[in-house]
Ligand SMILES: [Zn+2]
């Protein structure tokens with residue numbers, strides 16, 4: 424499950440406030456049970472856990488994926504409609520093949536085999552748009568798994584040259600940094616060899632002895648990649664470019680060209696299948712304490728998680744059941760449904776939202792672990808971004824005074840008669856059923872509202888959370904967690 428970072432486009436009915444000031448629906452949030460705080464997608468760090476092909480579900484270590492340019496070796500996408508290509512088998516007569524159906528180029532007639540025996544050949548075909556590898560003249564293959572001819576870009580040599588150049592440059596910078604470090608060590612009377620520390624290669628050591636040169640060179644002294652030189656005579660356009668009538672059937676569209684940036688075919692006869700891009704499974708960490716909030720199973724076929732701290736499973740859910748028409752300055756009746764998704768009983772207390780509490784930036788004093796500089800500057804950036812977000816509540820909530828008890832979630836409760844007796848005040852609790860209840864309260868929109876204004880009311884949801892983290896002492900510990908919740912009640916009406 425992934426949560427888009429770019430929310431919100433539209434305000435949802437009920438939103439929960441993250442510690443950074445961002446407001447999101449419950450399903451878009453995570454709950455870190457080490458910090459006991461909500462975390463929005465901006466407050467967690469994302470990391471690549473594993474790479475896999477979504478078609479053949481093959482796992483790949485990241486080093487191999489980098490070598491293969493993050494593409495699968497055996498699966499291909501249709502260059503025309505980008506649907507996954509399928510391998511199709513066809514049987515052909517090796518000797519007396521009818522040239523009309525089977526334009527074969529590489530099947531050599533074998534004298535030892537019965538010339539009449541059919542031979543199986545394979546080609547790639549798109550079930551969506553009917554494109555086949557025969558359309559572009561790719562020869563059929565005798566094996567179903569791959570061996571498809573690879574295209575080579577005319578710029579591939581230059582690209583690898585540049586890559587080598589920048590790799591060498593990075594190495595050189597690292598070396599000079601290390602040199603400084605070494606000098607510091609010598610100054611302080613300690614001795615350190617570079618080879619021990621980062622595995623300095625013998626080539627680098629030799630370069631150090633001969634003195635560092637500013638130009639990065641190959642073994643024979645020639646630069647790895649020189650600067651690009653402009654072509655004095657670029658290929659002229661064909662003479663009939665402006666006079667020949669364009670047949671759009673043979674011209675590729677922009678998407679088809681850009682899906683293969685290294686070739687950018689202009690006509691459909693140059694559309695070759697593109698290897699399927701790999702997908703990633705990512706795990707996410709709380710940026711404050713560095714604990715995982717999600718961690719997927721390694722197996723690409725599995726949709727399960729080893730760790731899944733989605734807020735939806737840990738925080739009472741609030742839904743709006745009904746709300747009387749909202750008139751400015753007049754009180755209306757609001758009915759909310761509360762449900763407890765956890766396996767432990769919880770006590771819920773709703774309070775009106777204090778004005779100063781609407782924006783609660785992360786308190787730095789309670790940091791579990793000191794953050795490093797990079798993360799700090801990034802969270803500062805995000806804080807600044809959200810400080811600009813205005814949070815407007817234009818109504819007052821009169822929440823019930825008593826605490827509401829919600830039993831744990833029980834999937835079998837539907838079939839068992841509820842024997843609990845909670846002595847609820849019928850003026851407050853409208854109904855209750857297993858881990859859910861409906862609660863009635865008053866809401867008073869501000870006096871200055873005009874008809875058509877969106878009415879939003881905030882409240883503080885405090886509930887007892889039972890923590891079952893393994894690192895805590897044996898018995899589960901109970902904490903009171905407070906969250907800001909914003910209810911979008913709809914538009915105010917004429918009096
Ligand atoms: Zn946040």
Ligand SMILES: [Zn+2]
Pocket residue numbers: 476477478479480481495496497498699
């Ligand atoms: Zn694949």
Ligand SMILES: [Zn+2]
Pocket residue numbers: 501502503504505506549550551552553554
């Ligand atoms: Zn297609």
Ligand SMILES: [Zn+2]
Pocket residue numbers: 455456457458459709710711712713714
């Ligand atoms: Zn945390």
